[in-house]
Amino acid sequence: MTTEFLNSVRTSSLPLHRLRLNSFKRKCILYSFAIGSNKGKDTFVPRITCYEDKNLPFHLKRTQFPVKLAFAISINKAQGQSFGRVGLYLPEDVFAHGQTYVALSRGRSKNELLIKSTSERLINVVYKEIL
Structure with a gap:
């Protein structure tokens, strides 16, 4: 070879x-x-x-070295795209209406979705004062 x-x-x-x-x-x-x-x-x-x-x-x-190239983008930049694997890092609750859905629906399969969050469950927080 x-x-x-x-x-x-x-x-x-x-x-x-x-x-x-x-x-x-x-x-x-x-x-x-x-x-x-x-x-x-x-x-x-x-x-x-x-x-x-x-x-x-x-x-x-x-x-x-045991490393692979990886990319990161924001939830807003990911809108409209599909990925084979999705890792979602949420150090705090999602702040805008629909962002949780957008983030979770970017993967082609739920088996290829990994979520790292500091809270027990995902909460889509909406600040009505801003709207």
Whole structure:
């Protein structure tokens, strides 16, 4: 197999061959927690060995950082779009009428929806004073 072919292999269990990052060293990435009990703390993500042999006719082994490219957009920007996977992060209640529906209906399947919220249940808060 050529190097170009091996670098082009894209499977769900392997990160991309090349991903440019700003804050990393040769053997680890400096990471700051954004949420949770470790919020604001720094840690290192080391390079690991990744294996893939389920979908390929050969055994592939790469040593690389275990990260994948991801995108984030606001609920309003997502309106009218459909996505294969949707992660919804709600540190506080949704503030405008219909935003909960818009956010939850962006995924093509409920099995591909992940919700992270600080409250027990989702509440679509409407401030009638503003209307």
